[in-house]
Amino acid sequence: MLRALARPAAVAIGVAILLAAAGFVQLRGGPDAAPAPVLEILKALFGYEPDLAAKLLVGLQFALAAAVFAVGKRPLTDFASGLVAFIALACVSRALRDGGLVLPSVAFVAAIALLFASSAVARIDRAEPASVGRRGLSPGWSFLGALGVFTAASSLTASLAFGERQTEQAEKARARAAETPAQTTATIDLDMRQYLGKSLLDTPLPGYIPGLADLVGTNDAFLVFYNPSCETCHTVFREHFNLPRAAVVVAIEIPQADGAIAAAGDGIEDIECAQCERLTLPQGPNWMIAPPMTVRIRGGAIECVADRFGGDCFSE
Numbered sequence: 001m002l003r004a005l006a007r008p009a010a011v012a013i014g015v016a017i018l019l020a021a022a023g024f025v026q027l028r029g030g031p032d033a034a035p036a037p038v039l040e041i042l043k044a045l046f047g048y049e050p051d052l053a054a055k056l057l058v059g060l061q062f063a064l065a066a067a068v069f070a071v072g073k074r075p076l077t078d079f080a081s082g083l084v085a086f087i088a089l090a091c092v093s094r095a096l097r098d099g100g101l102v103l104p105s106v107a108f109v110a111a112i113a114l115l116f117a118s119s120a121v122a123r124i125d126r127a128e129p130a131s132v133g134r135r136g137l138s139p140g141w142s143f144l145g146a147l148g149v150f151t152a153a154s155s156l157t158a159s160l161a162f163g164e165r166q167t168e169q170a171e172k173a174r175a176r177a178a179e180t181p182a183q184t185t186a187t188i189d190l191d192m193r194q195y196l197g198k199s200l201l202d203t204p205l206p207g208y209i210p211g212l213a214d215l216v217g218t219n220d221a222f223l224v225f226y227n228p229s230c231e232t233c234h235t236v237f238r239e240h241f242n243l244p245r246a247a248v249v250v251a252i253e254i255p256q257a258d259g260a261i262a263a264a265g266d267g268i269e270d271i272e273c274a275q276c277e278r279l280t281l282p283q284g285p286n287w288m289i290a291p292p293m294t295v296r297i298r299g300g301a302i303e304c305v306a307d308r309f310g311g312d313c314f315s316e
Contacts, residue, residue, distance in 0.1 A: 011118045012072035015080050018110050019065035022084070023058045025103065030054060035104075037090040078118050085111035189288040190225075192295050192305045199300055209252065209279050216297060221248040222313070223295040225281075226271060228253065232308065233292040237273045240314050244275050251276040257286035 026033045034054035042053040068080050088111060091104035195203045205223075206213040216223075222245070226233035241249055251273055281287055289307070296304040296313040304313035 008074050008077070008118070009072045011074075011114060012068050012077045014114050014117070015077045015084075016065040016069035018084060018107070018114065019061045019068065019080060022107060023061035023065065026054060026061070027058050034058075035087050035091050036094055038087060074118055078115065081111045081114045081118065084108075085115065186284070187286045187288060190293075191288075192293065192302065195302050196305060197301055197303075200297060200302065203302070208281055212250065212252075212279060215250060215277055215279075216248055218300050219248045219297075220246065220299070221250060221297040223250050223252060223297070224276075225252045225254055225289050225291055225293040225295075227291045228270065230291045234269075234271055236292045236294070237271045237276075241273045241276065249273065249276045251278055253278070253280040254287050254289055254291055255281060255283045258284050 031039065031050040031054040034050075034057055038057060039048075039050050039053045042048040042056070043050070048056065064080055064083075068077055085108055088104045088108035092101065092108055095101040095104055190204075190208075192203065192205075200206065200216055201213060212223075222241075224233075224236065224241075226237070237251070251271060290309055291307070293305070293307040294311075294313045295302060305311060306313045
């Protein structure tokens with residue numbers, strides 16, 4: 001019995017069973033059961049999404065299992081065993097952090113055992129007297145046969161679908177995602193210097209702040225973007241808008257982004273500007289503005305933009 005098992009064909013059958021078992025487990029479990037390190041590599045190299053990468057991996061495992069079973073030669077079985085051991089070891093390393101250690105550990109131990117068995121078979125073959133004649137196909141025909149079987153099995157498994165259990169889980173996950181949309185905070189860089197010389201209507205401001213275009217119209221105007229906790233903003237209003245101006249003055253508050261912690265500061269009271277029209281940017285986005293930002297409009301066009309980092313829109 002042991003002598004019958006100590007043959008390359010027996011080792012090849014063991015490797016084929018290991019590959020087929022891994023493919024079946026992943027086919028039933030879907031992308032969550034596929035080796036995460038391999039999926040990440042396919043994503044980085046080829047941009048494959050997890051569903052496509054997992055399906056491709058299952059097909060390759062069944063195809064390699066068929067090739068190993070059909071050919072039964074040591075180089076191919078050793079390659080397949082070594083590949084399984086390498087991937088399983090990577091999954092074991094990942095599982096030590098994320099959990100799910102059992103299956104990759106079993107696959108690693110089985111692959112190492114098959115490698116040792118293949119090495120033992122090779123030693124037995126070398127110790128036995130050489131038999132007369134050649135057994136099996138030549139290396140060239142073996143390679144062509146393996147390639148043919150691999151291609152045929154890949155084509156067959158390309159049409160496989162993941163198990164119903166995985167499909168139901170995916171549908172439930174998509175339903176939960178639809179019910180609970182991802183909470184992401186958009187970042188909007190409101191750089192007004194790129195609109196110098198253009199009309200207010202040619203900027204995104206009327207879209208962000210309804211009523212702003214009607215309020216300014218064709219009048220000269222100052223748009224002052226401020227944060228209530230910005231002491232420099234309070235200074236700008238006290239020094240430059242303490243007395244009435246002929247131009248329309250619009251104080252536009254910059255709200256905190258969703259989930260942001262309000263900045264501490266001395267000037268947390270409301271601004272002092274009796275003539276100001278009060279508006280605010282929409283709540284939610286993270287507005288990339290360095291307050292106080294002043295936009296001067298003259299003759300219907302944006303003439304000057306100044307913020308904390310530079311510029312002076314108050315000097316004539």
